[in-house]
Amino acid sequence: xxMRLLLTGLALTLGAGTAFAQVKPEILVKQRQAAxxxxxxxxxxxxxxxxGKAPLRADVVxxxxxxxxxxxxxxxxxxxxxxxxxxSNALPAVWNEPAKFKAAQDNFHNAVNALVAASKGGxxxxxxxxxxxxxxxxxxxxxxxxQKL
Amino acid sequence: xxMRLLLTGLALTLGAGTAFAQVKPEILVKQRQAAxxxxxxxxxxxxxxxxGKAPLRADVVxxxxxxxxxxxxxxxxxxxxxxxxxxSNALPAVWNEPAKFKAAQDNFHNAVNALVAASKGGxxxxxxxxxxxxxxxxxxxxxxxxQKL
Numbered sequence: 001x002x003m004r005l006l007l008t009g010l011a012l013t014l015g016a017g018t019a020f021a022q023v024k025p026e027i028l029v030k031q032r033q034a035a036x037x038x039x040x041x042x043x044x045x046x047x048x049x050x051x052g053k054a055p056l057r058a059d060v061v062x063x064x065x066x067x068x069x070x071x072x073x074x075x076x077x078x079x080x081x082x083x084x085x086x087x088s089n090a091l092p093a094v095w096n097e098p099a100k101f102k103a104a105q106d107n108f109h110n111a112v113n114a115l116v117a118a119s120k121g122g123x124x125x126x127x128x129x130x131x132x133x134x135x136x137x138x139x140x141x142x143x144x145x146x147q148k149l
Numbered sequence: 150x151x152m153r154l155l156l157t158g159l160a161l162t163l164g165a166g167t168a169f170a171q172v173k174p175e176i177l178v179k180q181r182q183a184a185x186x187x188x189x190x191x192x193x194x195x196x197x198x199x200x201g202k203a204p205l206r207a208d209v210v211x212x213x214x215x216x217x218x219x220x221x222x223x224x225x226x227x228x229x230x231x232x233x234x235x236x237s238n239a240l241p242a243v244w245n246e247p248a249k250f251k252a253a254q255d256n257f258h259n260a261v262n263a264l265v266a267a268s269k270g271g272x273x274x275x276x277x278x279x280x281x282x283x284x285x286x287x288x289x290x291x292x293x294x295x296q297k298l
Contacts, residue, residue, distance in 0.1 A: 031190045034183035038223060041180045070219030074187060 025083040032078025033088070035071055042067045043134055050131035061127050062119040065112070068134065072112045076105050089147040097144075104141040111137035174232040181227025182237070184220055191216045192283055199280035210276050211268040214261070217283070221261045225254050238296040246293075253290040260286035 042064040048054035049061070079094050079101070094101050111133040118130035191213040197203035198210070228243050228250070243250050260282040267279035 031186055034186040034190075037180055037183040038187070041183075041223075067219050067223065070216050073216065074190075 023080075025080070025086045028078040028080055028083050029086045029088050032075040035074035035078070039068060039071050039075075039138070042071065043131075043138070046131045047135065050128040050135070052128075056124050056127060058119065058122065058124075058127065061115075061131070065115045065119040068112050069116055072109050089149065091145050091147055094145050101141075101145055104137075104145065108134070108137040108141060172229075174229070174235045177227040177229055177232050178235045178237050181224040184223035184227070188217060188220050188224075188287070191220065192280075192287070195280045196284065199277040199284070201277075205273050205276060207268065207271065207273075207276065210264075210280070214264045214268040217261050218265050221258050238298065240294050240296055243294050250290075250294055253286075253294065257283070257286040257290060 046061055046064055049056045079090065081095060083090075084092075084095055111130070115127075115130040115134050118126040121127075195210055195213055198205045228239065230244060232239075233241075233244055260279070264276075264279040264283050267275040270276075
């Protein structure tokens with residue numbers, strides 16, 4: 001019974017099973033921000049490794065890269081038109097320049113894929129460079145599509 | 150230069166490269182809550198499928214299960230002792246009953262693994278049952294370790 005209640009609650013909260021556009025805009029914003037928060041969590045510890053400020057740990061790079069691979073798929077459907085009016089740091093360019101926004105997403109996916117590949121290769125310089133590539137892809141998108149913080 | 154600034158900012162914000170315990174407790178709470186939010190995002194649409202209220206889409210089940218696999222690894226290191234004083238819905242049992250909390254995490258991992266396996270098998274009844282199993286594992290953990298909402 002508890003399981004049924006939980007599942008029903010989830011379905012109601014998330015608008016599950018209904019068309020995507022019917023998920024509440026505030027929920028979509030919360031979900032996309034959650035994905036960005038976690039991208040930061042798993043990119044963060046690799047940054048000082050890429051900068052030579054911390055020892056490169058190949059196991060951490062491989063693990064974090066695999067989670068970033070999943071996370072890199074998560075934010076984009078949260079930028080639905082229905083969320084334009086919700087307070088967030090997203091700039092109007094997200095909706096006014098969809099092709100450019102999509103290109104920035106693809107750029108990020110590609111950088112994460114390159115990091116996943118490098119993390120399997122065992123070459124430290126390649127891993128450091130690929131970590132920098134992911135950071136650059138984050139920054140490139142924020143530059144055009146996120147309000148300056 | 151911009152990339153360097155972004156990376157340095159990230160490293161400072163997240164305490165990257167320092168010992169885990171030095172990441173700010175508020176950040177740890179935000180990150181673990183983000184993981185739970187996204188677990189809801191990807192479990193949610195499968196619930197009405199399991200309940201027979203929406204057609205079962207095997208492609209959605211397989212995709213969402215693969216993302217839940219990654220997400221199921223993300224929250225737990227965020228329940229560090231340092232976060233005990235941060236306002237959240239976590240109950241003291243998280244820290245007072247660590248073995249039981251770990252068992253609840255493992256139970257969730259196992260349920261997600263079972264869903265991933267079922268999503269590859271093509272058997273609709275098995276998928277529905279495995280979706281219910283994940284929901285039950287969420288609820289089981291919330292029952293003991295999350296404040297009633």
